[in-house]
Structure formats: C-alpha cells, structure tokens
Amino acid sequence: MLTPKPPSAEAQLLFLSKLQRLFIESDFTATYKFALLIALADLSVELGTDDGAELVLSTRQIGERFILLYWRQSLPYGTGRPSAVPGVLIQSHGVQAAVISAVTAFRLKHGVGTPALARLLPEYPALLGSVAQTVSAQPLNYLQNFGGATDEFLFTRAGAGKIMLKEGVVYCLRRFQPLVQQLARTHWVEHIKNNRRNLPILGEADDLEDFLFSASRQSLLVMAQGLRKLDGAKCFYCNHSLTDADVDHFVPFSQYPRDLAHNFVLAHPSCNRSKSDTLAAAPHLERWLERLLHHADALTEIGHIAGIMSDVQVSRQISAWGYTSAVTAGGHAWIAPSKYEPINARYNTYFSH
Ligand SMILES: [Zn+2]
Numbered sequence: 001m002l003t004p005k006p007p008s009a010e011a012q013l014l015f016l017s018k019l020q021r022l023f024i025e026s027d028f029t030a031t032y033k034f035a036l037l038i039a040l041a042d043l044s045v046e047l048g049t050d051d052g053a054e055l056v057l058s059t060r061q062i063g064e065r066f067i068l069l070y071w072r073q074s075l076p077y078g079t080g081r082p083s084a085v086p087g088v089l090i091q092s093h094g095v096q097a098a099v100i101s102a103v104t105a106f107r108l109k110h111g112v113g114t115p116a117l118a119r120l121l122p123e124y125p126a127l128l129g130s131v132a133q134t135v136s137a138q139p140l141n142y143l144q145n146f147g148g149a150t151d152e153f154l155f156t157r158a159g160a161g162k163i164m165l166k167e168g169v170v171y172c173l174r175r176f177q178p179l180v181q182q183l184a185r186t187h188w189v190e191h192i193k194n195n196r197r198n199l200p201i202l203g204e205a206d207d208l209e210d211f212l213f214s215a216s217r218q219s220l221l222v223m224a225q226g227l228r229k230l231d232g233a234k235c236f237y238c239n240h241s242l243t244d245a246d247v248d249h250f251v252p253f254s255q256y257p258r259d260l261a262h263n264f265v266l267a268h269p270s271c272n273r274s275k276s277d278t279l280a281a282a283p284h285l286e287r288w289l290e291r292l293l294h295h296a297d298a299l300t301e302i303g304h305i306a307g308i309m310s311d312v313q314v315s316r317q318i319s320a321w322g323y324t325s326a327v328t329a330g331g332h333a334w335i336a337p338s339k340y341e342p343i344n345a346r347y348n349t350y351f352s353h
Contacts, residue, residue: 003051004051004052004053004054004167005051005052006050006051006052006168006171007052007167007168007171007172011168012168012171012172012175015153015168015169015172015176016172016176016179018151018153019176019180019183021146021147022143022144022146023183023187024146025146025147026142026143026145026146027142027145027146028187028191029092029093029094030091030092030093030094030097030138031091031092031097031188031191031192032066032097032099032134032135032138032139033139033142033143034184034185034187034188034191035065035066035069035070035099035139035184035188036062036135036139036140036143037143037180037183037184038065038069038180038181038184038185039062039065039066039069040057040062040154040155040165040173041173041174041177041180041181041184042065042177042258043055043057043061043062043065044165044169044170044173044174044177045173045174045177045256045317045318045321046314046317046318047317048165048170048171048173048174049170050171050174050175050324051171052167052168052170052171053167053170054164054165054166054167054169054170055164055165055169055170056158056162056163056164056165057162057163057164057165058132058161058162059132059133059135059136059140059161059162059163060128060129060132060161062132062135062140062163063128063129063131063132063134063135064128066099066131066134066135067099067103067115067118067127067128067131068115068309070091070097070099070100070103071103071107071114071115071118072211072212072216073089073091073100073211073212074088074100074103074104074107075088076088077089077201077202077208077211084200084201084202084203084204085200085201085203086201087200087201088100088104088201089192089198089201089202090192090195090197090198091191091192091195093195098134099131099134099135102127102130102131102134103127103131106118106123106127110123113307114307114308115309116303116304116307116308116309116310117307132161136161140155140157140163152166153166153169154166154169155169174321174325175325177255177256177321177325178254178255178256181256181257185209185212185213185257188212189208189209189212192208192212193208213257214253214257214259215259215308219259219306219307219308220247220306222305222306222307223247223261223264223302223303223306223308224245224247224266226301226302226305226306227245227247227264227265227266227302228245228266230295230298230299230302231265231266233245233266234266235266235267235268235271236248236250236265236266236267236284236287236288237265237267237268237271237275237280237284237336238268238271238336240268242266242267242268244268244269245266245267245268245269246266246267246268246269246272247264247265247266247267248264248265248266248267248271248272248275249263249264250263250264250265250280250284250288250319251263251279251318251319251322252275252276252277252278252279254277255277255279255322256318256322258318259308259309260303260308260309260310260311260314260315260318261299261300261302261303261304261306261308261309261310261315262292262296262299262300262303262310262311262312262315262316263315263318263319264308265288270337271336271337274334274336274337274338275334276334278331278332278333278334278340279322279323279326279331279333279334279343280333280334281333281334281335281340281341282333282341282346282347282350283335284334285319285323285333285347285350286350288319289316289319289350292312292315292316296312299312300312319351320350320351323343323347323348323350323351324347324348324351326343326347327343327344327345327347327348330342330343331343333347
C-alpha cells in the first residue's frame with residue numbers, strides 16, 4: 001500500500017467546490033445532513049491526522065455525536081417573549097425527526113438531564129443503536145446525492161456499521177473545519193426558521209443559534225462555580241482577582257464549536273472580550289496544558305456536575321489541531337488586551353510529543 005500524502009492544492013479546491021455544491025444542490029428534508037457534516041468534521045479533528053490518510057468510523061461513533069447535537073435541541077425552545085409559544089422545534093419537513101423523538105422519549109422515561117448522565121444508564125446502548133440506525137439509513141445514504149447524481153467524494157461504506165472517510169478527506173475536514181461548521185450551522189438555523197410549523201414557537205427569536213449549539217446558561221453557571229473552587233477567584237489570563245467572571249472557551253468556540261469541560265477557564269469579562277475569537281499566546285497555553293496534566297480529573301468532575309461533556313485527550317487533541325493549523329495559516333495569538341504575537345513554528349513543539 002502506498003503511504004498517504006496530503007491532497008494537492010488543486011484537490012483541496014475541488015473538495016471545497018463539491019462541498020459548496022452539496023449545500024446548494026442537496027435536498028434537505030431534515031437537518032440530519034448538517035449534523036452529519038458537523039460530526040464528520042469533529043471526528044476528523046479528534047481522531048484524524050494531517051498526512052492525508054483515510055479514517056474508518058463506526059455508525060455508533062457518528063450516532064453518539066447525533067445524540068450530543070440533538071440532546072439540547074430536543075428541549076422545548078422558549079424565548080419568554082409574549083408572542084411565542086414554547087415547544088420543541090420541528091427538524092424535518094415531514095414528521096418530527098426520529099432522532100429528536102428518540103432522545104426526547106429517552107430523557108422523559110429515564111429522567112436524565114444530560115447526555116453525560118444518559119451514557120451511564122444500561123438502556124443507553126439501545127438508544128445509541130437506534131440513532132446509529134437512523135444515521136445509517138438516512139443521512140449516510142443521501143448526503144452524497146446532489147445535482148441529480150451520486151458523488152462519493154467524502155466516504156464509502158466499509159462493511160456493516162462502518163464508513164471510511166476517503167484519502168485526503170480527513171485532511172480537508174481538519175483544515176477547513178471552521179468553514180464546514182459555519183456552513184452547516186447557518187444552513188441548520190435557516191432550515192428551522194424556514195419550516196412554517198416552527199413560526200409560532202420562534203416568534204421574534206434572535207437567539208436560535210445559541211439555543212441550538214451552545215451550552216445552556218445554567219450549565220455555564222455551574223461550571224463557573226466549580227472553576228472558582230478549583231482555580232480560585234482569579235482570571236486565568238491576567239491572574240488578577242475577579243468578582244464578575246466569564247466562562248471562556250480556551251480554544252475559541254468560533255474555531256471549535258463544541259463545549260468540553262477541559263476547554264473552559266474563568267476570565268474577566270474584559271479579558272474575555274479582548275481575547276475574543278483568537279487563540280491564547282504561549283504563556284497561557286503552557287499554563288493550560290499544565291492544568292490538563294494536574295487537574296484533569298477535577299475538571300472532569302466539575303463538567304459532570306455541570307452536565308458538560310469532558311474528555312481530556314480530545315481537548316488536548318483539539319488544541320493541538322487549533323495551534324498547528326494556525327502555524328500553517330500564519331495566525332496570531334492573544335497575549336493581553338491589544339497585545340498579540342505571531343503563532344510561529346515554536347508552537348508546534350508543545351504538541352510534538
Ligand atoms: Zn483578566
């Protein structure tokens with residue numbers, strides 16, 4: 001077998017233009033295809049490599065991501081506005097999307113509030129099995145049908161319950177992760193807004209994207225309390241004491257929109273605003289990696305109480321991906337308000353072992 005190699009610039013452009021066509025020419029009867037693209041991109045970042053190699057994924061691994069994505073979305077959306085009636089958003093042009101119904105039924109039957117708690121139940125594998133089946137029968141079957149033809153440019157089936165992301169695809173999904181995420185999320189929000197049956201629920205809502213994709217305010221409050229106990233009442237970035245605190249995504253949410261306990265730090269609202277969507281500079285990164293090393297279990301525990309998923313290896317992998325991509329792209333890192341530095345090759349050394 002030939003050793004894999006990263007796709008050429010031309011192959012990457014072809015990938016992007018096919019992805020673009022997929023969004024324009026596909027038939028989106030439900031929101032599943034958006035969830036599938038997000039799941040494939042996330043799994044590529046978390047499990048894949050930058051050498052162009054293929055990646056085999058099981059439908060259960062993808063199904064797990066579907067449960068995470070749809071868990072929050074299966075809760076009633078209530079804007080609190082007088083014009084709107086709280087309700088579960090409809091995610092399909094036909095009957096409600098089966099994954100939403102399955103997650104809702106499971107949550108009600110077992111009285112669990114978070115996917116992290118759901119995972120611990122003996123009935124969870126059955127839920128996962130049925131979601132994996134839906135994923136297999138629907139989006140995996142139809143994602144690569146667009147423009148009246150089938151173009152397997154992303155994956156092929158690789159035996160029962162498995163797919164294989166083709167050579168070069170993982171590379172592209174890792175490289176263009178923020179773009180894929182943004183496209184999928186924007187279209188997902190539009191799909192829900194354009195479904196007339198959602199109009200009474202939505203009212204004049206303007207926080208739909210937050211509702212669909214971010215951790216709840218309540219979870220973040222609990223997370224903040226835990227972090228205060230662990231790290232003390234001080235800002236992770238400037239180390240000064242704080243009273244008002246934001247829970248900041250160390251690797252910015254705009255770059256990797258997934259809430260994981262190990263990625264959260266406490267920060268002054270002003271430090272948080274100033275850092276905004278940039279990666280934190282070397283001294284912060286060193287402290288953050290140190291913290292993963294020494295407080296991994298404590299952070300897992302805090303996440304558990306707050307109902308936020310945690311996986312220390314995955315968090316490390318995501319930051320490695322974020323920083324090494326920024327080295328390639330010539331990004332800048334935030335040191336302090338109005339102070340930045342280039343993310344140069346030195347940053348790779350933090351992740352080279
Ligand atoms: Zn600060």
